[in-house]
Amino acid sequence: MKRIFNIFFRRNAVRSVSTTIEMVRILNVAEKNDAAKSIADVMSRGHYRKREGFSKFNKIYEFESSILDHQNCTMTFTSVSGHLLALEFPIQYRKWMSCSPVELFNVPVEKYCPKDYEDIKRTLENEIRGCQKLVIWTDCDREGENIGFEVIQVCRAVKPNIQVYRARFSEITPHAIANAARNLVRPDQLVSDAVDVRIELDLRIGAAFTRFQTLRLKKVFPEALAEQLISYGSCQFPTLGFVVERYKQVQAFVPEPFWKLKVTHLCDDVKAEFVWKRNRLFNHLACFVLYHHCIENPVATVVDVNSKSKNKWRPVALDTVEMEKLVSRKLHINAKETMRVAEKLYTQGFISYPRTETNIFPKDLDLVPLVTEQARDPNWGEFAQQVLQQGPHPRNGNKTDNAHPPIHPLKYTNQLQGNEQRIYEFIVRHFLACCSQDAQGHETVVEIDVAAERMVAGETSPPSLLTEADLIALMEKHGIGTDATHAEHIETIKSRMYVGLRPDGRFVPGHLGMGLVEGYDQMGYEMSKPHLRAELEADLKAISEGRKQKNDVLVQQVQKYKDVFIEACRQALKLDEALSQYLGQAQTYTPHPAPTASVVKPCPHCGHNLTLRTKKNGKGYYIGCSNYPECRHALWLPDFVLEADVDSEICPTCQPGPVHLLRFRFRPGSVPPTIPNNFTGCVGGCDEMLSETLGITRSLGTYNRVAGNTNNSVHRGTGCGTGTPNARSLSTIPNPTVFATSQTPPADRNNQRARGNPAGRIPLGLMDANAQNRERGQQGSAARSTMAPDSTIVCSCGHNARLFTVRKEGPNTGRQFYGCGMPQKVCTFFLWADEQETGRQGHAGSNIAQLNNVPPTSMQAGEEVQCNCGLAARRLTVQKDGPNKGKEFYGCSKPRAEGCGFFQWACNVQDNRFTGSSSFPGQGRGPGTGGLTGQKRKLSSTSEATPAARRPRRCGLCGVEGSRCRSFKADMTMLSHV
């Protein structure tokens, strides 16, 4: 007993003493083992102790140091390997047939530690137990911040109150590390939030579309795609889009002949070729006249000689993207292989870290020993000596990732083989050139007056198909992927058979890639365009800067893509049709019922479903008909609705049902005090307070927004009972479409214009059919303003209209009309004042035609022809001599420079009035005129496809049907048979 007591006492004594001298222990976690080791090495001046953790790749480095307020503390340095946690669906949703893909937009997701990283997690959990503080040393970028929070999450699960700090450093040098240690900050939650949003969206969108595409198309094209994974990703699809777009540009290019004068002069075996100041002429006769003028006066007079030295700049320090591009161009090694080799060279210690966005050498990086290392090489050693003599003067760029230096050689070797040797040599030569001086040259420009030798003909040539270097440059320009992932995305679209590589190293789209892009284009969704990703990136930046809330962006983006997904399912036949032009006959496929996730209630106009959707710009909501574009019924919710979702509960009052309740989150202060900011209510009309707040009146079985509550083009009904709950039934309305509204918000249309055409007008034929419909619908809705019952005229944008008088000389001089009441004329509303008295509906199109002194058409209301602007077309008569002189036709009512170029023979109106077809002669917009327009139309319509186009194509070399020939399939016939 005594012995036991003594032992206990001694232990307590030891413990008591140790508490007085025990040093504070701090856990430091870097993003990778290499960084942990380097930082520990710098901070300990090489005196660190190394021990094993649970992960064999992530060691533990310990040393004593002073940091924070501790003069002497034990620093425990370890690392993760990139992201420690991953996001996934719960196990019950991971099997592809476990749920409808649309559910993946809403099912919960969970973070978990993948099996490969459990050892790292155990190390953290074990080490944090003995530490009092945690310092995050992950890379100082967005992903690094998020990885830091993953470390924090794991450590706090063990030690909830652990104090956490963040070290910010731009490079692993004594100065930078000491500075970071002296100026520890708190981790940035906002930056990490932005990454959480990216991760979740990538998962939901990628998984939903990939399952949808793959499951559908393998059934529709069982021979060609049975085993094919048809993935969708926010980076891989834009990458595919670049290839397709360039291919189409090449296909659509029409060469144009030109002529130029070529003058050469041979002197002492040196041939000088002179450049014509006119460069080239597209008019043969004009060029020929000049040519004759020259040969009649064949003596050249030297009028000026200008001689000067000229420099060629040495290359900029090498970053990852530049290395990928240059190696692809110079050595014909693709980016994926380049990075694989570079990583190997890095781990062997031959080169610096190859994944870097930095092209500026740090000032405290001593380049002399690095150049000296290379002086012993028999090929470039002499050049290295010259660099040393002149002193290394690197040419720096202007980018830094605040983490790694430019790629450069660390030590000399002549033992490498194959691509390792070639890429190592490239990095060395680039580094030496970067550190050398600019190339010196001399240029003499001789200007001569006139002399001619011969006239050369040529023709304009199309742009080249994209090389891998071009593709990487485009991805970089548009923010698709990161420097670390460009090569992977390119590899993905190759492995998915979306694109192929020609023997000359240029990319061509494959049939699958082409069909997918065209199919989505024809639905009206630009899934393969880079701006979707760019918009997300802008939102992520806003989150990280505190301008947007994480949850707001997440909800809006998920809803936006979910809406697109639902529409894509509904219009999936367009995908089948687009692909059938390349893959042969589509099999009939009956999918599961189309997703109905966001259904609010039946549409009072057409009986289809009204669904809750996010506006295309991602800001705000509307309730639109699933039968769009046939039915354009829509209700736009005000901007102060920050979130909206469909509840499963059904309103017991509103009919026809079922009418689902909606869950709202309102902007604080924007709704009456009786309505909470988070509120679940019915928009079917039974809740008068909510209806009034949202600007909804129940009229004629449909919804209309009360004027003044919105900037969108939705208006009160006609004088026959707006706002009265028991108004006439729909069947009594003479022209029901007068209430229909476009589903494309004006802001989105403007964006579309700004993106597509600086002039603000989308060229007909280059825009897909759905987009044209939207364009017309939007314009059309603007034209369909009606009078309020109290005789106050409400214009298209919802404001009170203003009375004007026609000043222009003409038949309407002095006549009064209503126009937009806003000073800046935000809408195109127009209504003659004298027509208002008769109760006739205002119609901007027909009245604008009158404003332009165009005689009113003799057609009855509702029978007018609309042009592609959505306005009433002008009825005109051919004046030009010819077989059609005197024949009547319809054209755009706007001045020609501003108009849409619409053309329709009057005698064909009955057949074509609603097709929106346009074939204005001489404008190259009609079918068969060649170029992109003609081709796109041919591709977009199976009804126009010739039998030959529908037949399965055969491999040109082996004769086997395309879908059965592996080479044919791989190369999609646009490649050579290999």
Added chain:
DNA sequence: GCAAGGTC
């Protein structure tokens, strides 16, 4: 079996 982003 899906994404994209880290990393080994």
